[in-house]
Amino acid sequence: MSHVSTPQNDTSAPPGNPAGAGGTERGRKGSRRIGRKILLGLTVLVLAAGGTGYWLYSDLDSNIKGIDLDKAIGDDRPEKLPTSGQNILILGSDSRAGANAALKTGHVSGARSDTALVMHIPEGRKKAVAVSIPRDTLVTRPECARADGSKVPSAQRVMFNSIYSQVGSACVVKTVEKITGIRMDHYMEIDFAGFKGLVDAIGGVTVTVDKDIHDSSSGLDLTAGTHRLDGTQSLEFVRTRHGIGDGSDLGRIGLQQQFMTALLSEIKKQDLLGSPTKTYKIADSLTQALTTDSDLASLPALAEFGRSMNGVDPSTMETIMLPVAYDKVDPNRVVAAEPQASTLWKALRADSVIPESAKKSPAHGGSS
Numbered sequence: 001m002s003h004v005s006t007p008q009n010d011t012s013a014p015p016g017n018p019a020g021a022g023g024t025e026r027g028r029k030g031s032r033r034i035g036r037k038i039l040l041g042l043t044v045l046v047l048a049a050g051g052t053g054y055w056l057y058s059d060l061d062s063n064i065k066g067i068d069l070d071k072a073i074g075d076d077r078p079e080k081l082p083t084s085g086q087n088i089l090i091l092g093s094d095s096r097a098g099a100n101a102a103l104k105t106g107h108v109s110g111a112r113s114d115t116a117l118v119m120h121i122p123e124g125r126k127k128a129v130a131v132s133i134p135r136d137t138l139v140t141r142p143e144c145a146r147a148d149g150s151k152v153p154s155a156q157r158v159m160f161n162s163i164y165s166q167v168g169s170a171c172v173v174k175t176v177e178k179i180t181g182i183r184m185d186h187y188m189e190i191d192f193a194g195f196k197g198l199v200d201a202i203g204g205v206t207v208t209v210d211k212d213i214h215d216s217s218s219g220l221d222l223t224a225g226t227h228r229l230d231g232t233q234s235l236e237f238v239r240t241r242h243g244i245g246d247g248s249d250l251g252r253i254g255l256q257q258q259f260m261t262a263l264l265s266e267i268k269k270q271d272l273l274g275s276p277t278k279t280y281k282i283a284d285s286l287t288q289a290l291t292t293d294s295d296l297a298s299l300p301a302l303a304e305f306g307r308s309m310n311g312v313d314p315s316t317m318e319t320i321m322l323p324v325a326y327d328k329v330d331p332n333r334v335v336a337a338e339p340q341a342s343t344l345w346k347a348l349r350a351d352s353v354i355p356e357s358a359k360k361s362p363a364h365g366g367s368s
Contacts, residue, residue, distance in 0.1 A: 067169060078181055088185060137322070137333070140154065142154050147168055181349060240252050
């Protein structure tokens with residue numbers, strides 16, 4: 001399995017460190033900690049002052065699209081956990097429309113949830129767990145409402161990534177809540193074009209692979225070793241499936257998880273206070289492609305959420321694939337493996353340690 005080289009935190013101090021006797025090493029360390037605040041929190045600090053700054057701030061704020069999950073899903077949801085932990089559903093959507101059409105995303109009409117992660121941040125918010133749900137997993141889709149209010153009946157043996165195009169993102173959230181028994185506190189979605197723009201805006205992401213990867217389908221062509229990937233290469237990297245393992249979706253999940261860790265680490269180490277122009281460019285790329293639940297659909301809300309997550313170190317984040325087994329009827333599809341899957345979701349609901357047995361998947365896509 002390939003692995004990612006996680007960059008070290010930036011040690012450059014941002015402006016504003018006091019000079020003279022008060023400007024000690026302790027002061028510089030405090031400034032560096034401020035400099036590592038998450039992207040959108042910094043954007044608020046940098047852009048919210050003055051006339052031009054307010055215009056830029058308003059422009060970014062209006063970029064964000066929001067979905068009212070409570071209205072879309074109704075009361076048929078799991079109860080909120082009695083802890084201060086957070087659960088977030090993160091989707092990477094693969095719409096073939098607009099700017100995405102030029103990104104080698106294929107020729108299938110509509111949009112699908114190409115990547116799905118349930119991120120659990122336990123109480124105390126020091127270490128996160130990200131669980132990938134394979135796109136080819138067969139699930140029971142609950143009854144859902146479309147955006148126009150029309151009802152879509154429940155259906156069994158539905159491929160997970162088709163729900164997004166069939167019914168919409170709120171139904172994906174409802175399906176995940178039914179599967180896990182966990183209420184999703186928040187929802188975030190980023191599309192392919194936005195992903196590419198974000199990586200380019202931060203100057204690329206560094207990864208290290210231990211084997212050559214050649215995938216004519218995604219376009220990725222990497223030799224074993226360390227590489228600095230631009231936006232286009234990064235998109236190829238997370239979409240690669242034919243160049244690793246058995247060519248199935250399961251093989252690329254490891255690459256997606258590894259890249260996510262490297263991307264978060266790269267953003268966290270950026271000297272954003274030292275470069276307001278770069279901060280705006282990154283924030284503009286991200287917010288244009290970002291859809292969230294309505295509670296997060298503003299810069300102040302995202303900034304506050306980002307500040308609350310500042311203690312989470314991406315390098316310590318645990319990444320797990322939902323344990324799955326090949327479907328007995330259609331070997332090209334997978335189903336949740338039991339009792340592993342139930343044990344995994346139970347541990348997250350209880351904010352407890354995940355047993356090693358709950359992380360083992362009978363189907364692994366030919367990867368180690």
